[in-house]
Amino acid sequence: MFATQVYGDNGKMKEYHYTGPVEHRFSPYSFNGGTVLAVAGEDFAIVASDTRLSEGYSIHSRDSPKCYKLTDTTVIGCSGSHGDCLTLTKIIDARLKMYKHSNNKCMTSGAIAAMLSTILYGRRFFPYYVYNIIGGLDEEGKGAVYSFDPVGPYQRDTYKAGGSASAMLQPLLDNQIGFKNMEGVQHLPLSQEKAVQLVKDVFISAAERDVYTGDALRICIVTKDGIKEETVPLRKD
Amino acid sequence: MALASVLQSESVDFSNYGRQRHGFASGLYEAELGLESVGGDRLSFALSTSCSNEDGPDRKIEFLHGTTTLAFKFQHGVIVAVDSRATAGSYIASQTVKKVIEINPYLLGTMAGGAADCSFWERLLARQCRVYELRNKERISVAAASKLLANMVYQYKGMGLSMGTMVCGWDKTGPGLYYVDSEGNRVCGDLFAVGSGSMYAYGIVDSGLKQKDLTVEEACDLGRRAIYQATYRDAYSGGQVNLYHVHSEGWTRVSQSDVLMLHQQYQAEKA
Numbered sequence: 001m002f003a004t005q006v007y008g009d010n011g012k013m014k015e016y017h018y019t020g021p022v023e024h025r026f027s028p029y030s031f032n033g034g035t036v037l038a039v040a041g042e043d044f045a046i047v048a049s050d051t052r053l054s055e056g057y058s059i060h061s062r063d064s065p066k067c068y069k070l071t072d073t074t075v076i077g078c079s080g081s082h083g084d085c086l087t088l089t090k091i092i093d094a095r096l097k098m099y100k101h102s103n104n105k106c107m108t109s110g111a112i113a114a115m116l117s118t119i120l121y122g123r124r125f126f127p128y129y130v131y132n133i134i135g136g137l138d139e140e141g142k143g144a145v146y147s148f149d150p151v152g153p154y155q156r157d158t159y160k161a162g163g164s165a166s167a168m169l170q171p172l173l174d175n176q177i178g179f180k181n182m183e184g185v186q187h188l189p190l191s192q193e194k195a196v197q198l199v200k201d202v203f204i205s206a207a208e209r210d211v212y213t214g215d216a217l218r219i220c221i222v223t224k225d226g227i228k229e230e231t232v233p234l235r236k237d
Numbered sequence: 238m239a240l241a242s243v244l245q246s247e248s249v250d251f252s253n254y255g256r257q258r259h260g261f262a263s264g265l266y267e268a269e270l271g272l273e274s275v276g277g278d279r280l281s282f283a284l285s286t287s288c289s290n291e292d293g294p295d296r297k298i299e300f301l302h303g304t305t306t307l308a309f310k311f312q313h314g315v316i317v318a319v320d321s322r323a324t325a326g327s328y329i330a331s332q333t334v335k336k337v338i339e340i341n342p343y344l345l346g347t348m349a350g351g352a353a354d355c356s357f358w359e360r361l362l363a364r365q366c367r368v369y370e371l372r373n374k375e376r377i378s379v380a381a382a383s384k385l386l387a388n389m390v391y392q393y394k395g396m397g398l399s400m401g402t403m404v405c406g407w408d409k410t411g412p413g414l415y416y417v418d419s420e421g422n423r424v425c426g427d428l429f430a431v432g433s434g435s436m437y438a439y440g441i442v443d444s445g446l447k448q449k450d451l452t453v454e455e456a457c458d459l460g461r462r463a464i465y466q467a468t469y470r471d472a473y474s475g476g477q478v479n480l481y482h483v484h485s486e487g488w489t490r491v492s493q494s495d496v497l498m499l500h501q502q503y504q505a506e507k508a
Contacts, residue, residue, distance in 0.1 A: 121357045151353035167328055
């Protein structure tokens with residue numbers, strides 16, 4: 001009736017605009033974009049994220065970083081739904097304080113990772129729409145990266161990319177840090193300077209091809225001397 | 238919640254959700270901080286699980302899935318072999334997932350289906366087994382451990398858990414192998430393969446198990462071969478083959494082989 005059905009080249013019908021009454025549903029989730037990346041080295045860990053907050057076709061903010069400092073040795077990067085990210089980081093902060101008061105010591109990176117897994121699974125049937133990556137130093141002072149699913153399972157990695165451009169970044173990291181699919185190449189350990197440069201390059205590439213990634217890059221470098229932050233501009237278009 | 242009553246959304250019933258939370262005044266504090274246990278003594282979740290797949294116009298939340306795991310009993314115990322790939326939709330999220338969960342030094346659990354469900358419930362199972370050991374001053378049997386797991390997930394039947402696991406171990410009745418899944422199945426058996434690549438694995442193991450008396454070496458090779466063939470044909474399996482052997486002293490990790498290396502090895506053997 002209202003729809004003008006036109007036959008396209010491949011024989012299938014094309015529908016233009018109004019096709020009849022459409023049911024609208026309230027969805028509690030929003031997708032706010034953003035990419036997060038973490039790399040672990042011998043005695044350092046890097047957590048980096050872009051700072052664009054978008055929704056649909058609009059950009060809400062160009063200065064909304066997705067890395068949050070948890071303790072002196074741990075930084076978490078969360079991307080996905082911004083509301084869930086904020087609530088989750090508040091809950092983690094509260095649990096960290098509770099642990100500190102009852103056990104008189106700070107939580108280690110491994111313990112934070114295990115705790116986050118159970119917090120996420122507690123909402124198995126109404127998940128936090130957040131892709132988390134924790135970067136920090138473990139008890140021995142070595143770099144550690146823990147990557148998570150929205151409902152909780154996690155594993156320890158050397159490097160991981162999460163968020164909207166993760167599928168573009170992960171293969172590049174596999175090749176450059178994991179030396180995958182390269183034959184006859186010497187496996188050199190990653191130095192801090194090389195890792196930071198690699199992270200910058202990788203985000204510049206992501207901003208080229210992913211609409212939800214851009215504006216600026218916030219890098220947090222975790223070493224035994226503390227957490228250092230660096231901001232690098234990216235494409236704003 | 239006023240807004241929820243106005244928007245009669247069928248998949249997400251916020252009105253129920255709000256009501257249940259108010260009913261537990263002391264538990265409210267705990268629940269908001271994620272301290273609630275997902276055990277059977279707690280309130281049940283009224284939300285339909287289809288809400289987890291609903292999202293804004295473009296995006297779906299993807300959970301990690303897809304696998305091949307197998308276990309079989311033989312003369313000298315149980316062989317457990319798994320792959321190590323985790324997929325979220327069509328994206329390979331990881332090639333290095335540990336799909337065998339070491340419940341305790343003589344019990345193993347495998348992971349197939351939803352990664353979150355398997356790792357959470359098997360970790361809870363490890364805790365329950367330890368409590369049993371402390372209470373009864375003896376090790377838990379494989380039958381009892383698998384029954385505990387089956388009962389835990391049966392309470393969530395129909396709510397969308399996805400878990401197909403094998404509980405393997407050695408207790409005072411000898412080697413034990415049970416298959417437990419989120420539908421409520423719990424079966425004892427001599428051979429199971431679970432996951433998207435299970436059909437391919439069954440083919441290899443069924444033909445290799447014809448000779449009754451396998452040595453440990455031969456059984457390990459059979460398990461490794463079966464997983465390799467499954468990764469060859471199933472897109473959702475791959476990575477590495479992790480092999481465990483359960484015997485009277487407990488379990489030992491036999492090997493971890495990259496599928497690419499195995500491919501080259503088998504090609505060389507054929508030539």
